[in-house]
Amino acid sequence: MDTLPWREIGALTPQDAGLNTVMRVYELRTDTAPAYNPHDFSGAEWLTPAALLARSAAGDPAKRNLVLLVRLYDGDALT
Template sequence: MVQALEGQEIAALFPFETGLGSFMRVYEIRTDAAPDFNPADFSAAWWLTPAELLTRTKAGEPAKGDLAELVRRCFP
């Protein structure tokens, strides 16, 4: 069963305006419940602050293409 979560949209990004690779809508969801991930789709998961994510990607950890730029734009 998919859990219903309420979120607030914090960004709507368009490639022709931002240079990012795709159209994106970013939502912030606040909850104490762990998401119900499909284990077949994920090998691991971490809870990171935006700063921690940027530190890891800057150190060379792999991430989806535009993730670091998306975080910089949404969490300055």
């Protein structure tokens, strides 16, 4: 991950958009999936912001903050 181009796109507090924690949001640009530890995750896949929101709305489980962040940063911040 150290070699990927990245930029900070947000610094948020719980008062921002109903988040439940302080966080910084980063954008990483890559065309390849990062390696992940299969012992820590049951699976991984790439989704567009629209696909993630649609799947969450259809009942697929998603972290609440993730859905809020995608809604906040989809569009100009993610281009």
